[in-house]
Amino acid sequence: MGDLETELEDLYRRRNGAFQVMLASVTGSVESACDVVQEAFVRALRDQNGFRREGSLEAWVWRIAFRVAIGSRGSRELVVDEVPEVAFVDESRDLALATAVRDLPPQRRLAIFLRYFADLSYADIGAVLGVSEGTVAATLSQAHRQLADTLSTNEVMT
Amino acid sequence: MSMYEDSGLSARFAALAPEPLSGAWNDVLDRAGTARTGRQRLERFRFVPSRRRRLVVVLTAVALATAVTAAGWAIVREVVLHKGFVGLPPVGATPSTPESGELVIQYWVDTDGPKGTGEARAWVYADGRLITLRRGFLEQRLTPDGVELLRSEIVSAGLEHYPPAPGPWIHNVIQVRIGDRLVGYHANFPERLLERLADPASWLPASAWEDRQIRAYVAPRYSVKYHAQPKTLERSRILSLLPAAAEDMLRAKDAVPEFGQLGSPAFPPLLPITTYSSNLTTEEARALAQALDDAGLKRDRRSGELVYSFEIPGTSVDPPRPAKGPVRNEVFIFFWPYLPNGESICTECG
Numbered sequence: 359m360g361d362l363e364t365e366l367e368d369l370y371r372r373r374n375g376a377f378q379v380m381l382a383s384v385t386g387s388v389e390s391a392c393d394v395v396q397e398a399f400v401r402a403l404r405d406q407n408g409f410r411r412e413g414s415l416e417a418w419v420w421r422i423a424f425r426v427a428i429g430s431r432g433s434r435e436l437v438v439d440e441v442p443e444v445a446f447v448d449e450s451r452d453l454a455l456a457t458a459v460r461d462l463p464p465q466r467r468l469a470i471f472l473r474y475f476a477d478l479s480y481a482d483i484g485a486v487l488g489v490s491e492g493t494v495a496a497t498l499s500q501a502h503r504q505l506a507d508t509l510s511t512n513e514v515m516t
Numbered sequence: 517m518s519m520y521e522d523s524g525l526s527a528r529f530a531a532l533a534p535e536p537l538s539g540a541w542n543d544v545l546d547r548a549g550t551a552r553t554g555r556q557r558l559e560r561f562r563f564v565p566s567r568r569r570r571l572v573v574v575l576t577a578v579a580l581a582t583a584v585t586a587a588g589w590a591i592v593r594e595v596v597l598h599k600g601f602v603g604l605p606p607v608g609a610t611p612s613t614p615e616s617g618e619l620v621i622q623y624w625v626d627t628d629g630p631k632g633t634g635e636a637r638a639w640v641y642a643d644g645r646l647i648t649l650r651r652g653f654l655e656q657r658l659t660p661d662g663v664e665l666l667r668s669e670i671v672s673a674g675l676e677h678y679p680p681a682p683g684p685w686i687h688n689v690i691q692v693r694i695g696d697r698l699v700g701y702h703a704n705f706p707e708r709l710l711e712r713l714a715d716p717a718s719w720l721p722a723s724a725w726e727d728r729q730i731r732a733y734v735a736p737r738y739s740v741k742y743h744a745q746p747k748t749l750e751r752s753r754i755l756s757l758l759p760a761a762a763e764d765m766l767r768a769k770d771a772v773p774e775f776g777q778l779g780s781p782a783f784p785p786l787l788p789i790t791t792y793s794s795n796l797t798t799e800e801a802r803a804l805a806q807a808l809d810d811a812g813l814k815r816d817r818r819s820g821e822l823v824y825s826f827e828i829p830g831t832s833v834d835p836p837r838p839a840k841g842p843v844r845n846e847v848f849i850f851f852w853p854y855l856p857n858g859e860s861i862c863t864e865c866g
Contacts, residue, residue, distance in 0.1 A: 367541050370539075370541055370544060371541060374536065374539050375536035376536075378534075378536035378537065378539075379533045379534060379536055382534050388534045388535070388536060388537055389537065391536075392536070392537045392539055395539065396539060396543055396544050396547060397547070399544045399548075400544055400547045400548045403544070403545075403548045404548060446532050447534045448532070448534065449532075451531055451532050452528055452531055452532050455525075455528050455529075455532065456532070474525060474526065474529035474530075475529065475533055502525070505525070
């Protein structure tokens with residue numbers, strides 16, 4: 359138990375900020391995201407046998423965190439397969455990008471958030487979403503293309 | 517990764533990211549119900565009257581000494597001293613000799629190439645000692661010719677011709693004795709040299725080694741450093757917060773103040789911080805650590821060195837930017853081993 363607890367502590371210290379930033383886009387505020395992150399690590403600590411070292415520890419905690427975040431919104435838990443809805447906490451800082459992201463299909467939008475807010479590798483995004491790394495690459499590629507098209511159109515118009 | 521992702525989106529997403537809040541790992545442990553935090557135990561500890569505290573410390577030390585037999589220590593020495601250790605050496609470990617030595621080479625380089633091990637950090641002395649830092653300090657012995665071979669390998673690489681490395685002089689630094697002075701380089705070093713510095717045993721001939729067996733480096737002295745952060749405190753105030761036995765030990769020692777700053781240059785203003793440093797023998801350091809253990813202070817389990825910390829009850833201070841507060845003010849106590857050249861080493865810095 360000791361080793362995994364140390365790994366969890368290390369992960370928390372390194373990545374607490376990234377977890378909060380990403381999960382704020384699910385819960386709607388940094389304050390609630392901070393609470394969700396702590397609860398996710400609490401559950402990870404209590405259920406250390408649930409981590410079978412088949413993937414990265416971080417991906418496992420992300421899955422827990424999403425379940426907690428979705429639960430905190432009043433939804434039932436264990437719904438990562440349904441693709442959690444994500445949105446910027448403060449769209450006004452870059453309305454063009456926020457609008458373009460909002461137009462993405464939910465799966466692409468989530469992949470984009472995991473890439474840029476959570477700073478996850480393609481492999482870890484795949485582990486969180488339950489898809490292959492190749493699917494992540496394809497999803498992100500499509501998302502980038504759609505964002506580029508939307509942004510170039512909108513920003514040329516404005 | 518597409519060019520579009522590289523060039524534009526990262527910065528725009530960064531601008532849209534909300535600022536995270538600070539969150540202490542102790543809070544997670546508290547919620548998990550596994551808490552045995554230094555803070556809680558310290559608060560309880562500090563209500564015990566002073567004389568009784570001293571008695572508790574003494575009785576605990578006696579009980580420990582009785583419980584651990586000489587045979588037990590022998591096994592500990594055998595196992596630990598061939599692997600290295602973090603923190604203080606086991607009782608009875610013989611300090612490395614001689615106590616002081618002339619530094620010939622020192623390096624701390626990144627070795628991320630195909631054969632790299634991540635980073636290599638070592639000190640080589642004229643008396644032949646090669647001390648490397650892995651998890652704890654390790655010692656091997658070179659012959660005089662071995663020291664010269666290693667020195668020549670560095671000097672002949674022509675490091676003065678390599679472009680300077682970016683960033684501060686922490687990683688990717690080599691110092692080598694040329695004549696009567698140590699010359700320092702901070703550059704993008706050639707791959708061949710990095711591979712050789714990462715693993716001298718892979719290329720130095722057998723004749724270069726006086727004793728190739730790896731043993732733990734046992735320091736004769738420790739530099740004990742303590743400070744409060746994020747709000748700096750005077751030495752007397754910090755000492756008054758320590759367990760009585762630890763306070764007595766450190767108060768009896770001279771302390772040198774070192775002035776630094778806390779925070780990131782990207783987020784001014786930096787916070788001033790004064791660290792106090794005292795020179796202790798290994799036995800004194802062990803007694804101090806025992807007093808802190810007995811008081812229930814938390815050891816930092818992540819660290820590759822011995823560090824204690826505790827939050828000061830009732831405090832509420834602002835952390836350095838961009839973190840947001842308020843947070844409790846904390847006291848940290850570090851134990852840094854001295855190397856033969858008289859330098860105490862922070863194994864977690866950089």
